[in-house]
Amino acid sequence: MTDAVLTLAHLNKRFGALQATRDVTLDLRPGEIHALIGPNGAGKSTLIAQIAGSLKPDSGGIHLAGQEITSLSVAQRARLGLGRSFQVSSLAEPLTVLRNVMIATQALQGHSFRFWKPVHRDESLLTPATAALERMELTHRADTPVSELSHGERRQVEVACALALTPRVLLLDEPMAGLGPEGSARLTELLETLKHEVPILLVEHDMDAVFRLADRISVLVAGGVIAHGDSAAIRANPQVREAYLGD
């Protein structure tokens, strides 16, 4: 056995006749970025949804830090240390960066009945939110409304929201989407440092970012993993080149 923090074993998921996840087995180890790549419709988002808990697999198991989480709810998984960011932004535009991260923390902590205590004075939210902003190098933007941020900074805030609950693992679904070269380079740098604290399962179409960041890559085609290896091995794999890289 490895010392994996997250393990998927023989996951299967069908939507009617379509096998969206096909016997997927993979793991995420401390200190690494494991990238999941594949053409549109390969089943990457479906897999992330099963890990996060919004979709139940038909069969197979998911373990987080040695604990089986396959049938736990999204909130239970989040509390056990499954952090994630989303393809679609869920930030509140008029609120400040700090307030957004505090609200995300509060939502994930499941304390929806703390109305007697103003959010902005709650140390149990302020302390982790401030630390998460620092890790994403956003401290200087804490009091800026999200509406004034660049696209790249918003992505950093989204990752900070996930980090505020000090997750054991981080699921990032296309964090580079829509970023220009500068924003993408900046986020790449941040993730390169972050992985040493929190291992990252990364779904990403930006292949430059994937090849630079990933310690291991799994290639998903038609729901199944067709190849697995480091960047050099994946680049050189003829099956992958044919199925995905286009030559």
Ligand SMILES: Nc1ncnc2c1ncn2[C@@H]1O[C@H](COP(=O)(O)OP(=O)(O)OP(=O)(O)O)[C@@H](O)[C@H]1O
């Ligand atoms: N709720 C659903 N009901 C039926 N089919 C679905 C559902 N969700 C996804 N699918 C199908 O499952 C397949 C995998 O979709 P998925 O979104 O996981 O792919 P993906 O690799 O994330 O694609 P992309 O890179 O475009 O985001 C697709 O054929 C999709 O149409």
